[in-house]
Amino acid sequence: MDDRPLETGARGRADVRADVRADVPADADVHAVVRRLADVLEPPPVWCGPDEAEIHDVVIAEPGEALDGAAGALVLAVGARGAEAVDMVAAAAEAGAGALAVRVGGDGLPEAVRAAAEAAPIAVIGLPRGLRWDRAEAEVRAVLAAPAGEFAPSRGGDLFSLAQTVATLTQGLVSLEDGAHRVLAYAGPVDEADELRRATILGRSCPEPYLALLRRLGVHQRVRAGDEVVTVDEQPDLGARRRLVIGINAGRRPLGTIWVQEGARPLAEHAPQMLRGAARIAAVQLVDHYFQGDPGARLASREELSHGLLTGRFDAAALAAHLGIDPAAGADVVAVDLREPGEDGDAVRADARRAEAAGIVSVHVAAHRENALVAQACGQIYAVLPTPTTAAPPPPAPSSPYEDETPLVRWADELVVTLRRLTGTRVQAVLAGRAERLADVPAVKLRGHRALQLLARTPETTVGTHTRLAPALLIRDTLELLDRSPRLRFPAVAALLTRDRDQGTDLARSLLLYLDAFGDVTAVAKRLNVHPNTLRYRVRRAVALTGLDLDDPEHRLAATLQLRLDLDARDLTDPAFPGA
Template sequence: MKTGATLRAVMTALGGPVTGLITAPDGLDVELRAVVIAEPGDPVGPGDLVLVAGARGEVAVPVIEAAAGCGAAAVAVKGEPVEAMRQAGIAVLGIDPDARWDQVETLARAVIEGGGDGPGGHQDLFSLAQTVATLTGGAVTIEDTAHRVLAYSESDDEVDELRRQSILGRNCPEPYLAHLREWGVYQRLWAGEEVVDIAERPDLGVRRRLVIGVHAGNRPLGSIWVQEGRAPLTGHSAETLRGAGRLAALHLARLYGGTATARAGEDLAVGLLTGGFDSEGLARHLGIDPAAPTAVIAVDLRERPDRSWLELRRTQATEIISVHAAAYRRDAMVIPACGFIYILLPDPARATLPAWATDVVAALRRHLGTPVQAAVCGVAAHVSEVPRAKKEGGKILEIIASAPERLVATLAEVRSSIVLRDMLNVLRDSGLHDPSLDALEPELAHTLLAYLDAFGDVATAAEALHVHPNTVRHRLRRAGATTGIDLSDPEQRLVAMIQLRLGS
C-alpha cells in the first residue's frame, strides 16, 4: 500500500520553482516517501526526494549518483543540467536558482505527508491551491470547516504573519478567528457562493484577503483564502475563486470518502468522447442530462518535449482549465484524452463560447508559456453526438496549426478550409493532375499560386510575396511560356490552383 505521494503530485504542487524535468527514467508515478535537504556526503534513504543544496550543475553529479545508489526516488538540483545527470538512473528535477530550499522542502513535505490519501486527496488540493495562486497573483490556503489548513500554495516573502502562523501551525490562529466571527465572515461564507473581500488591517498585521466557502449542496466543507501581496490581485480573482470553490468541493468530497468512485468517474468520462459505451447511460451515471445540448471545446498545448514533461504540463493546463470551466458552468467536465484536453459545457451560452475559449487560451499561454490553441468544435444537440464534435475539433486544430498567432477557431470559421483539404486529399490519392504544370520551378509555382489566390490582382500578389509588381508580371510570363497555361481561361486557372495547392 502506498504511503507517500507521486513525483507528479509534488512537481505540480511546487509549480514555479520547477524549471524543468531533466530526466525521469521510471516516469512521474514513482513514489516519494520523504524529503531531505542534503549536502555532499549526507546520507539519504530509499524513496527520498533529495534536495541538493550544497552543489550545482556538474558539481552535483556525485551527489545525484550517490542518491541513486542509496535507492532515493528523485533528486532536485539547481544549475545547468549535464548529460551525466541523465545517466544516473534516477529522476532529476531542475529548480529555479532563486528558489529557497526551505520553501521547496516545506511544500514538498506537506504533499508527501498528505500522500496517503491517494489520487484526489491532499495532492489535488495542493495542485488546486497553486493554480489559484497562479491565476490570482496571491498566496492561497485551503481550510476545512475546523479551520485546519489542508493545502497551500508556494509563497514568497510577501506573506503576512497570519499566513506564516497558519501554515506552521496548520491552523488559523484563534485571535484572528475571533475577529472573523465578529465581522460575520463565516456567516456569509456558509450562506452561499459569495466571494468575501476582507480589507487589510495594518493594526493586526494582516493584508487584504478574498475568501469563498466550499459547499456540497447546503453542507459547508471548507474555504479558500487568497492573501494579497505587494501587487494587487488580478481583476478576475473573484471569478477564479468561484470556479476553484466548485472544484474544491469535489476534491474535499474525495478526501472525506469516495476517492475511488470519483476517479472511476473521471475515467468513464472519456467514454463520452469516444462513443464506445452507452452514451445515455454513461451521461446519467456522471450526472449529465443526455438530452441537454453540450458544447465541445478541444485544447492543444502545441508543445512536444519529452513525454514526462508533457504529462506534467498537461496536468497543470487541466487544472487551470478546470478552474475556468467550473466558474463558467458548475457541471462542466474537463477531460484529458487522445493528446488533447477536451471541455464539455452542458447548456452553454452559445454566443459567448468563442470569447470564453479565447480567455482560457490566453490564460494558458500567459501562465504556461506554451503556444496553446483551441477549437470550438460546436454544440452537440444530444450527448450521443459528442464524439462527432470531438472529431471536428481535431480537424480544426490541424487547420490552424500553421497560424500559431491564432488562439481560437470555430468550425464555421474554418469549414471551407477543412472541406478543401479533404477534397485535395481525394485528388492526391486519385493521381489526377496536369503534367504540364510539373515543369514549373518552385519560385514560379509559388508566384502563380499567389496570383491565383489574389484573383488575378498583381499588386496584391506582389505584396504577399514581398516583391515588386513587375517581378510578378515577369514570373507569370515565364510560367506561361513554360506550361502553356492561358490565365484568361477560368478552367485552366481552376486546374492550376488545385494542382499547385496539392503540390504545396
C-alpha cells in the first residue's frame, strides 16, 4: 500500500474548545481524524490502511508497553522507530485499536510499517517530526468531541438565523462551517451563488481542490491564529468568486469558520467588523451545540440568563461566572427602541421584527466588545457591554462629562443608522450609562428605559445619552412626585390655567415658554406667532393675576414646575423636555 495523503469525501467532525473532556461519548472514523490533522499540521500527515474503523479515544504508549484498554482507540506510539514501530503496529491491531500514529520524516511511512499495517490490518498515521504528542492528542480529542449528526440542519436554526443576519449586514452570501469544513448553516440569494458555493452546499462540505488551495495559501493557519479576516481572491478556474473568511475560535481552540462570498454587488465596507462580531457569537453557539444537547434549548437558556442579569432576577455573580464575565467588572448599557408603529396591532409580527433586530444588535455589539450580552425587555433591546478589567493606571479625567462617551456614541449611531435602513422605522438608542458592578445593571437599564421614553419627543435624534438627558429626567421625575402629592402646589399659578380655559386665553402657556426662554421675548413671540408686544402683555397680565415675582428665582422655579405639571407638558407639541 502507498502512503495516502488527504482525499476527497472525508467525513469530518468539528473542533471544540481546549478543555474537551476525555469521557465525552463520541466516535470518529480514521479519515475524519486525518482530515482534521491535515488542516492544522504542516506538513500534513500521511496514512495507510483501512479507513472505516471508528475511533473513540486516544491512548499514548511507548514500545513494549501493554496496550490494555486500547480497543477502539488511536494509539500514539511515542518513541517508536524502526522495528519497534513495526512491533507496535501488530500489538495495536491485536489489542483492537482503531489506528496507530507514528512519527515520520520526509520519506513517509517506512515500507516495513506499511506492510505490517496491511497484514494486521490496521490504519497507521504518519505524523510530521517535531509535532508535540500532547498537541496531537488534543487535536484528535477535538475531533472526537463532536458526535455524529450534531449539526443536522434541523437542529441548527440559531446558526441559520446568524447566517442570515451576517448576509444582511455584509451584502454577501454566507456559510458557517465546522472544523472539518462541513456546512452548518448558510444564507444569501441563491441566484448569486458561484459554482464553488453550490457544490459546497449540495455536498454539505467544501470540495477538496479548494481546500488544497487554502492549505497552500496558509488560510487555515491564519484564521486559527486569532480574529483576522482573510481575503481569498477570485479563483475562476475553481468557479470561486472573491471571499472573506474568519475563524470561529474559543480561546486557542478553533471551532470552525464563517465565509462570505461576494455576490452581484461589492461587500459592505464594514463587512470585516461584522464578521468579527459574528464569529464571537458563533463561538458561543457552537460550544452550546457541542456540550449541552439540544442547541435551541441551550441558546434560549443563555438568553434567559442575560435577561435575568438585565432585570436583576438572578444573582449577578453567579450569572457572571456562568456567562464568563468578571463579576467585578463594570458594564456600559445601551438601550434601543425600534419605534415600531403600533397601529397594526400584530404583536407576533412585532416580536419577530424585534428578534431580527436583536440579532443585528448582537453582531454589532460583539464586533465592538467581547463578552457583550443582548437581551430584550419592555419591548426594547438592551446591550450590556462589560468593560475590561486591567491593572493599567486609570486614564486622565475627561475635560467634559461627555468626552469619554464619544466612542460609544459613535458606535451606537452607526448601529441606529443600520437598523433604520433595515427596519424602515425611526430607531433610537440611549447610552444609559455605566454600571460600576454587574449587580448595578438593572438600575442602569431602568434609566435607559426612561430615557428612551423621553427621547421619543425628538424622533429626529438617533442617539441620546443619560448624561445629557439627566436634567430633563430630573424634571420629569420631580413632576411625577408632584403629581402624586396634590398638597404640593402653587395655587395662584394653578388658578391661571383654570382662567385660561374659562376665558379662552393663553396666559399660562405664554408664561411657561417665556420662563423657559430666559425672557427672550423675540424668540417666544416668533414661536407663538404673535407680536412681541402681545407676549409682553400676556406676561404682565399673568404676573398680575398670580402675584409672581419674576426677580425671585424660587418664584420662577415654582411657577415653571406648576405650569408644566398643570399643562401636562409631556403631551405638548412643543417638547418641554428637550432631547439630546
